Amino acid sequence: MSLYHETAEFLTAPTNVGGSLKSRIFSKKDLKSQPAQIYALAIESCKWSSVLKEVIEKADILRLERKLTPVLSVLLVHDLLLAKRGVALPAIHGLRSSVERHKGRLQSEFTKARLKRKLSSVEALKAHIEAGLENSADTSEAPYPRWVRINTLKTAIEDQLETTFAGYERATTIDAVRQRGSKRVFIDGSIPNLVAISPTSDLSKSDAYKSGAIIFQDKASCFPAYLLDPLPEDGDVIDTCSAPGNKTTHIAAILLSHNSEPEDCKQRIHAFEKNKGRAETLEKMVYQAGSDGLTKLHPGQDFLKTDPEAPTFKRVGALLLDPSCSGSGIIGRDDMPELHLPVLKQKANADSSKNFRKGKVTKASEPTEQTRKRKREEPEEPLDVLVDDDGMVTAVDTEDELKARLTALSKFQLELLLHSFKFPSARKITYSTCSIYAEENENVVKQALDSAIAEERGWRILKRNDQIRGMREWPNRGSLEACDGNTVLAESCIRANKGDEHGTMGFFLAGFVRDLKAPENIEAQFLRDEKGHLVRDLMGFPIKAGSEDEEPTTDDVTETKIPEEKIVEDQDEWGGFDDEQSIPNHEINADKKLPEKSKKQEVDRASKHSHSAVRNRQDLASKKKKKRKN
Numbered sequence: 186m187s188l189y190h191e192t193a194e195f196l197t198a199p200t201n202v203g204g205s206l207k208s209r210i211f212s213k214k215d216l217k218s219q220p221a222q223i224y225a226l227a228i229e230s231c232k233w234s235s236v237l238k239e240v241i242e243k244a245d246i247l248r249l250e251r252k253l254t255p256v257l258s259v260l261l262v263h264d265l266l267l268a269k270r271g272v273a274l275p276a277i278h279g280l281r282s283s284v285e286r287h288k289g290r291l292q293s294e295f296t297k298a299r300l301k302r303k304l305s306s307v308e309a310l311k312a313h314i315e316a317g318l319e320n321s322a323d324t325s326e327a328p329y330p331r332w333v334r335i336n337t338l339k340t341a342i343e344d345q346l347e348t349t350f351a352g353y354e355r356a357t358t359i360d361a362v363r364q365r366g367s368k369r370v371f372i373d374g375s376i377p378n379l380v381a382i383s384p385t386s387d388l389s390k391s392d393a394y395k396s397g398a399i400i401f402q403d404k405a406s407c408f409p410a411y412l413l414d415p416l417p418e419d420g421d422v423i424d425t426c427s428a429p430g431n432k433t434t435h436i437a438a439i440l441l442s443h444n445s446e447p448e449d450c451k452q453r454i455h456a457f458e459k460n461k462g463r464a465e466t467l468e469k470m471v472y473q474a475g476s477d478g479l480t481k482l483h484p485g486q487d488f489l490k491t492d493p494e495a496p497t498f499k500r501v502g503a504l505l506l507d508p509s510c511s512g513s514g515i516i517g518r519d520d521m522p523e524l525h526l527p528v529l530k531q532k533a534n535a536d537s538s539k540n541f542r543k544g545k546v547t548k549a550s551e552p553t554e555q556t557r558k559r560k561r562e563e564p565e566e567p568l569d570v571l572v573d574d575d576g577m578v579t580a581v582d583t584e585d586e587l588k589a590r591l592t593a594l595s596k597f598q599l600e601l602l603l604h605s606f607k608f609p610s611a612r613k614i615t616y617s618t619c620s621i622y623a624e625e626n627e628n629v630v631k632q633a634l635d636s637a638i639a640e641e642r643g644w645r646i647l648k649r650n651d652q653i654r655g656m657r658e659w660p661n662r663g664s665l666e667a668c669d670g671n672t673v674l675a676e677s678c679i680r681a682n683k684g685d686e687h688g689t690m691g692f693f694l695a696g697f698v699r700d701l702k703a704p705e706n707i708e709a710q711f712l713r714d715e716k717g718h719l720v721r722d723l724m725g726f727p728i729k730a731g732s733e734d735e736e737p738t739t740d741d742v743t744e745t746k747i748p749e750e751k752i753v754e755d756q757d758e759w760g761g762f763d764d765e766q767s768i769p770n771h772e773i774n775a776d777k778k779l780p781e782k783s784k785k786q787e788v789d790r791a792s793k794h795s796h797s798a799v800r801n802r803q804d805l806a807s808k809k810k811k812k813r814k815n
């Protein structure tokens with residue numbers, strides 16, 4: 186197999202299995218080409234792909250060369266136009282000829298692409314690409330920002346602002362960071378410990394990223410754990426569909442933020458992941474983020490096969506359900522470089538986002554038997570491209586195909602949600618997808634609410650007024666039409682729209698609650714107001730009874746976030762790790778004791794509860810490293 190085919194294979198493989206592109210290439214044993222050569226070709230081609238896409242589409246070579254797939258065309262045209270030695274194949278090789286016979290046309294389109302960018306020379310264009318100033322998928326005015334969650338299991342936002350973001354200017358609006366080349370940091374107002382930076386700011390080599398102190402996670406992807414807000418009174422938590430672990434580790438951070446001392450935290454997160462390959466990624470992320478002590482992994486286990494009545498789950502009061510979906514809201518992924526693929530028809534320019542998945546190489550535009558048979562004049566672009574979390578790529582050509590796919594997905598999503606309803610001590614559930622389709626979102630919610638199990642167990646929607654502040658104040662709500670005109674239901678649902686002014690991916694979220702006594706043996710620890718509602722600090726965290734924060738200012742006290750009915754008196758939530766690091770399975774064990782606090786931590790304890798949790802977690806991490814060395 187040629188260098189080009191091998192590279193194309195890595196770029197078209199599901200991106201969500203087996204870590205970053207680099208680790209996948211370098212860990213593969215039976216490669217014919219040098220891994221370093223494959224890696225360099227992949228990275229360079231991705232870097233240039235928005236320009237190459239334009240050049241290939243304008244030169245129209247996919248139509249003329251039917252054996253050339255979009256990804257191969259990018260790789261070959263990259264080498265033809267940019268590599269010193271040209272295409273690394275024998276002169277008579279079919280693939281080499283397939284681009285070389287169009288060299289004149291390709292070069293002329295390349296020149297036009299450069300002039301369009303007002304760059305006077307190829308050197309200037311190279312500098313432009315190297316500076317990361319090229320991203321044709323984004324509207325040029327406001328590229329999609331990079332969201333960074335500060336992992337409070339390992340650090341604190343104040344510490345990160347002083348270190349990782351030391352040279353950054355503070356931005357007061359999200360727009361201010363949506364400029365290529367800007368060095369600004371925006372602190373999000375809805376989700377605690379979340380910041381946004383310019384997409385051209387590369388933190389993937391920073392210590393903070395490598396150590397798991399910061400996690401690249403879209404703002405909308407932080408909504409579920411934040412809305413779930415698992416409190417001590419909620420007992421254990423299940424993350425039903427966990428890999429790669431962004432939400433699992435977010436839940437862990439929230440759990441510890443509610444405990445002034447990590448060793449007091451008796452709660453555990455059961456993290457289910459059906460796919461074994463993805464379960465390995467989850468395991469690494471959980472370790473890297475420092476949430477291993479709180480997480481019981483269930484690798485390769487299907488959540489649907491769990492017995493809700495099993496003793497292990499008797500204390501489970503909260504579940505987070507983020508199942509595989511069409512992925513139609515996804516804008517980008519962090520474990521793969523961006524790759525822009527050319528499509529056969531210029532018509533694709535009408536909606537470039539449709540075929541764009543950062544790091545998700547879709548086969549949508551690959552010529553199929555069907556498309557080959559079509560007459561040239563007919564549109565060849567698929568209606569949509571669905572990429573689910575199992576890496577399954579489905580090019581959907583007709584409305585009927587799309588409908589059939591969405592029906593199958595929503596059936597599975599509903600099944601998972603109804604299974605979650607069965608856990609005897611469960612009192613709160615969040616359901617989320619990164620889909621833009623009502624079929625997977627509002628429709629699933631409606632069917633779940635209408636189900637016999639919901640009625641039998643008393644599950645109802647978590648209304649907007651009862652949601653945690655950041656979610657209650659979030660402006661984008663569910664589709665009124667999809668909710669059959671039910672305003673309360675539509676308002677209860679939360680949406681994030683791909684490409685709008687908030688700079689998030691497309692996302693959907695709904696919460697479910699029911700009246701139930703808290704799981705036994707969990708004491709009330711939080712301050713409540715005269716109505717029995719939890720009193721929260723500015724960041725939305727409940728204030729512990731007897732803590733220094735006990736006397737909040739009027740501004741600190743927020744109204745109820747938890748439905749009144751469920752309050753029981755006197756009872757009481759990347760790809761950010763080093764590619765080279767591998768963590769043995771046995772080191773991840775939820776039963777591990779959390780660390781004793783150090784003297785330094787005693788001092789830190791005088792400050793915010795979240796801080797002392799952070800310090801203790803850092804201590805835990807360093808103890809583990811020492812242990813591993815021995």
Ligand SMILES: C[S@@+](CC[C@H](N)C(=O)[O-])C[C@H]1O[C@@H](n2cnc3c(N)ncnc32)[C@H](O)[C@@H]1O
Nearest residue numbers: 426427428429430431432459460487488507509
């Ligand atoms: C949308 S992804 C989850 C993303 C994850 N929550 C995060 O934020 O990092 C869905 C995951 O659910 C897994 N999955 C699908 N069906 C499952 C099932 N029945 N039981 C457990 N995991 C499942 C898929 O393999 C996939 O990794």
